[in-house]
Amino acid sequence: MYPLKFNNIYFDKIWGGRDLEIFRDNLPEGNIGESWDIACHPHGTGIVSNGDYKGKSLKELIEKEKEKVVGTEISLDRFPLLVKLINAKDKLSVQVHPDDEYGYRVEGEPGKTEVWYVLEAFEGANLVVGTKDCTKEQFVEAIKKGSFDQYMNRIEVKKGEVFFVKSGLVHAIGEGVIIAEIQQNSDTTYRVYDYNRGRELHIDKALETIDFSLKGGKSKGIKVEYPGYTKTYFCLCEHFALEKFDITNNLKDISDKERFYILTCTEGHGKIVYDEGELNIVKGESVLIPATLGQYSIKGNLSVLKSYVPNIEKVEKEILESCTTS
Incomplete structure (x- = not known):
């Protein structure tokens, strides 16, 4: 075995941009919001780009080499992690991810806990990590009015900062950042509010999964x-x-x-x-x-x-x- 690189899997997003061109020269056209770089998910699986396994998918490689790739303590049934870069030119939706119990029961896949590393922070860069001074009842009322700012724990961020986002924590990636995100291998997101951009919301599921006791903040390390x-x-x-x-x-x-x-x-x-x-x-x-x-x-x-x-x-x-x- 040898160190493995994979072709980038790019996704055009309504809130995306072109900032990945700072260090990449292979972006397709469009507002690129996400690059899945280590991925083995039905919505995107990486293809090896170097060495003897070039052209094989990560799924095929694991099926062939098994523990040689993932290790003896990692299940072969589902690759556990997803690593992506996120370029937010505009703010993402206010959202939440379920835990494993809810995710498997309702969506048929794991929940999603993730961690963010701020790779680049431009003018006005910010993130929302959790709520502040907010009960479930107040949050429901804010959904009806479409007014969340007073309840959002919005933080101005700098390059190199790290934020842990546990399943159940309300969050949003604000405009002006490139984030390296390491997460559970899940693509389940429940949008609570999307700034009237016309995309589907998942309010009932979100309210079932939000943990208002969770507090978000910068990881000091x-x-x-x-x-x-x-x-x-x-x-x-x-x-x-x-x-x-x-x-x-x-x-x-x-x-x-x-x-x-x-x-x-x-x-x-x-x-x-x-x-x-x-x-x-x-x-x-x-x-x-x-x-x-x-x-x-x-x-x-x-x-x-x-x-x-x-x-x-x-x-x-x-x-x-x-x-x-x-």
């Missing part, structure tokens, strides 16, 4: 210094872990036979060097590290997100040991 790089632990939950490496020279790592990794470059450029070769990685690209890759290095001056489905106890122990020895 735990940073640990190492020779040649820093590592920041941003979030850890049953669905995924997110870490960030700021590399100034060389980071040595090894794959985990129990699980795959996904690396997403957020700044700079470099190379992933492994036993049988090397692979360039630049800002905006994601690479799947198969469970059986073995030892590899990331060389260059770059920042990289690492996402994966964790063994929570194992990661918690790693964090404690890192903080103790650093």
